[in-house]
Amino acid sequence: MTRQLLKGNVAMAEAAIRAGVEAYFGYPITPQSELLEWMAKRMPEEGRAFLQAESEVAAINMVYGAACTGARVMTSTSGPGISLMAEGISYIAGTEVPAVIVDVMRGGPGLGNIAPSQGDYRQVIHGAGHGDFFPLVLAPASVQEAVDLIGEAFDLAEKYRTIVFVVADGSIGQMMEPVSLPEPRPPRRERPDWAVGGAEGRPARRLTSLYLKPEVEEEVNLRLVQRWQAMEANEIRYREYYLDDAEYVVLGFGTAGRVALSAVRAARAEGIKVGLFRPVSLRPFPTEAIRDLAARSKAFLVVEMNGGQMLDDVQAAAQGQVPVRFYGRMGGMVPFPDEVLAEIHALVSEPPTPAEAPRARWLAQMVS
Amino acid sequence: MTVAAPTKPKTTLKMVYQRPEALADTPTHYCPGCTHGVAHRLVAEVIDEMGLREKTIGIAPVGCAVLAYDYFEFDGVEAAHGRAPAMATGIKRVLPDRIVFTYQGDGDLASIGMGEIVHAAARGERITVIFINNAIYGMTGGQMAPTTLPNQITTSSPGGRDVAVQGFPIRMSEILATLDGAAYVVRRSMHDPANIRKAKKAIRLAFEAQVRGLGFSLVELLSTCPTNWKMTPAEAMNWVRDNMVPAYPLGDYKVAPELQKLRV
Ligand SMILES: Cc1ncc(C[n+]2csc(CCOP(=O)(O)OP(=O)(O)O)c2C)c(N)n1
Ligand code: SF4
Numbered sequence: 097m098t099r100q101l102l103k104g105n106v107a108m109a110e111a112a113i114r115a116g117v118e119a120y121f122g123y124p125i126t127p128q129s130e131l132l133e134w135m136a137k138r139m140p141e142e143g144r145a146f147l148q149a150e151s152e153v154a155a156i157n158m159v160y161g162a163a164c165t166g167a168r169v170m171t172s173t174s175g176p177g178i179s180l181m182a183e184g185i186s187y188i189a190g191t192e193v194p195a196v197i198v199d200v201m202r203g204g205p206g207l208g209n210i211a212p213s214q215g216d217y218r219q220v221i222h223g224a225g226h227g228d229f230f231p232l233v234l235a236p237a238s239v240q241e242a243v244d245l246i247g248e249a250f251d252l253a254e255k256y257r258t259i260v261f262v263v264a265d266g267s268i269g270q271m272m273e274p275v276s277l278p279e280p281r282p283p284r285r286e287r288p289d290w291a292v293g294g295a296e297g298r299p300a301r302r303l304t305s306l307y308l309k310p311e312v313e314e315e316v317n318l319r320l321v322q323r324w325q326a327m328e329a330n331e332i333r334y335r336e337y338y339l340d341d342a343e344y345v346v347l348g349f350g351t352a353g354r355v356a357l358s359a360v361r362a363a364r365a366e367g368i369k370v371g372l373f374r375p376v377s378l379r380p381f382p383t384e385a386i387r388d389l390a391a392r393s394k395a396f397l398v399v400e401m402n403g404g405q406m407l408d409d410v411q412a413a414a415q416g417q418v419p420v421r422f423y424g425r426m427g428g429m430v431p432f433p434d435e436v437l438a439e440i441h442a443l444v445s446e447p448p449t450p451a452e453a454p455r456a457r458w459l460a461q462m463v464s
Numbered sequence: 465m466t467v468a469a470p471t472k473p474k475t476t477l478k479m480v481y482q483r484p485e486a487l488a489d490t491p492t493h494y495c496p497g498c499t500h501g502v503a504h505r506l507v508a509e510v511i512d513e514m515g516l517r518e519k520t521i522g523i524a525p526v527g528c529a530v531l532a533y534d535y536f537e538f539d540g541v542e543a544a545h546g547r548a549p550a551m552a553t554g555i556k557r558v559l560p561d562r563i564v565f566t567y568q569g570d571g572d573l574a575s576i577g578m579g580e581i582v583h584a585a586a587r588g589e590r591i592t593v594i595f596i597n598n599a600i601y602g603m604t605g606g607q608m609a610p611t612t613l614p615n616q617i618t619t620s621s622p623g624g625r626d627v628a629v630q631g632f633p634i635r636m637s638e639i640l641a642t643l644d645g646a647a648y649v650v651r652r653s654m655h656d657p658a659n660i661r662k663a664k665k666a667i668r669l670a671f672e673a674q675v676r677g678l679g680f681s682l683v684e685l686l687s688t689c690p691t692n693w694k695m696t697p698a699e700a701m702n703w704v705r706d707n708m709v710p711a712y713p714l715g716d717y718k719v720a721p722e723l724q725k726l727r728v
Contacts, residue, residue, distance in 0.1 A: 118558055119554070119557060119558050121554065145557040145558055147553065147557060149550065149583075150579055150580070150583035151579060153547065153550070153579070153580075154547070154550040154553075154579065154580055154583065155550075157543065157544060157547035157550035157551045157554065157580070158550050158551070158553050158554035158557070159554060160543075160544075160547075160550075160551050160554060161523075161541070161550065161551035161552060161553065161554025161555040161556075162554035162555065162557065162558045163554075164541050164551075164554075164555065165555055165558050165559055167558040169554070169558070183544055183547075184544060184547065187543075187544045191541075191542075292521050292539035292540070292541055292555075293521070293539065293559055293562060294518050294519045294520065294521065294538070294539060294559075294562050295517070295518055295537070295538050295539050296518040296519070297518070300533075300536065300537050300538050300539050300540065301539050301540075302533045302534070302539070302540045302541070302542075303540075303541045303542070304524075304533070304541065304542035305542065306530060306531075306542050
């Protein structure tokens with residue numbers, strides 16, 4: 097397969113087209129706009145639906161409508177857009193229709209800035225909207241991985257009738273890397289047996305997130321939990337680097353994980369037995385794998401481009417078996433490998449104690 | 465004793481009124497004197513007459529008509545509050561040969577959903593909107609709507625709508641008719657049989673606009689909410705005639721040339 101040099105946002109858009117996406121609805125926002133622009137050009141060429149909505153609120157409800165017909169549909173945005181989409185996301189979840197949402201994260205809160213960030217972690221793992229539901233969340237660390245995950249996202253969304261988020265930070269969206277794109281898959285022609293589209297020769301179908309009887313809503317809730325259990329059993333994804341003999345483990349997802357990998361390699365060259373654990377599915381979270389690592393390592397270092405949002409999940413997974421340290425950059429700042437390497441050095445020279453409070457220690461270091 | 469065989473009635477019965485095929489055989493949850501049920505029936509009759517039942521997808525709003533899909537024998541979905549036009553857009557863009565309509569109250573369409581309705585109309589989205597203007601929020605217990613008349617008492621304007629504080633009613637048909645994407649925008653009333661017949665004709669033309677791909681179509685129906693207006697059904701009908709019709713003039717605000725010569 098030929099490799100092409102593509103910008104992350106463009107590569108993700110083209111990957112979606114090749115995965116047979118039939119409709120795209122979105123609203124411009126940096127750092128994801130190239131994704132929308134690529135769709136604007138390519139979707140009509142393929143005879144598929146593209147529409148620039150009047151807002152993210154409208155965009156997600158267009159996605160909702162198209163999803164109810166059983167079409168492969170997606171949108172993309174950044175944090176402020178996810179905030180506006182929260183309502184529609186919840187309705188999609190409550191109606192149990194599949195959809196793919198790409199979040200190219202930027203600095204926040206508020207208008208923040210347009211630099212790369214991982215500040216939406218908590219927002220997306222809970223799906224942003226109200227009520228009990230469980231979206232699948234995938235986090236690529238390279239343009240190639242983003243392409244691969246986009247392709248998988250549609251299949252997973254349909255398999256579990258769920259929302260799948262692909263969370264890329266601004267650097268994945270903006271950077272150019274060589275990628276091989278998959279062979280195009282034609283859009284599916286057949287429609288699932290729950291989809292609306294005209295009651296021709298069959299009883300009318302209704303798709304709703306309204307269940308006025310609590311006992312019926314509870315059944316729906318339980319079904320969502322059951323699906324979530326199935327996702328937890330089958331869809332955990334992570335990457336391991338140099339972990340076989342590692343005494344120290346760095347944990348990070350997306351760009352933070354990628355930066356950390358450079359630092360781990362540098363530390364290995366110095367003879368430090370350190371490895372990297374990079375969660376790819378942020379939900380379901382690789383809790384068991386992290387617990388196993390905790391049982392056989394001396395210390396954890398969590399690296400993120402936020403204030404330690406995944407840190408809490410890592411600590412919960414580690415169950416106090418290993419002391420945990422944290423290093424984060426925020427507000428659109430990306431850590432340099434040198435900074436992470438210095439943290440790895442500190443892990444060895446001043447090992448964390450079980451009582452150490454990782455966020456407090458990191459904060460003292462950042463604001464001193 | 466022999467019993468005589470019952471004699472057949474001499475007259476033959478002619479069916480003059482029956483449930484449209486597109487209308488489900490379901491007891492109503494609407495209050496006595498509420499015109500939601502009448503509006504549902506008109507939609508169902510039009511869908512039947514046009515032979516569209518198997519091609520139609522209806523979108524229920526958040527409001528008293530939230531369960532509208534239960535009353536129809538065609539496919540239906542339920543939208544978030546105000547977002548029905550966006551959801552309709554999503555459906556229509558992937559299924560352009562299907563008939564897609566939204567059914568929305570005034571709170572849904574003119575307050576929280578103002579953005580979605582204006583942009584759907586501006587894009588000339590080939591959908592039909594049945595807009596129920598009853599000058600109040602029915603489902604949540606009678607709060608002020610954007611269409612509430614000046615001095616009208618609601619639970620959130622207990623002293624009557626004070627335009628100096630709460631602003632003025634919004635005339636949606638007039639606003640939407642200014643948009644080039646709109647093919648058919650009219651206002652009718654539901655307060656007596658003659659007006660209801662005119663309303664049905666308008667609903668027919670709105671769906672004709674969609675079938676012909678002419679653009680966005682909307683029928684605003686001045687409707688009752690006797691429960692929250694605290695009136696009897698008869699008083700409510702009169703209140704529509706005496707108070708709403710003067711504030712919301714009935715008429716054709718936009719009729720595409722192709723529809724002007726159409727006789728239905
Ligand atoms: C986001 C959101 N805000 C508020 C509500 C509560 N709510 C339900 S129905 C309604 C008003 C409906 O009024 P209208 O559209 O006029 O319809 P009617 O009930 O009069 O037919 C409101 C505010 C909601 N469901 N969702
Ligand atoms: S509350 Fe008003 S709008 Fe709702 S069903 Fe009753 S009369 Fe109709």
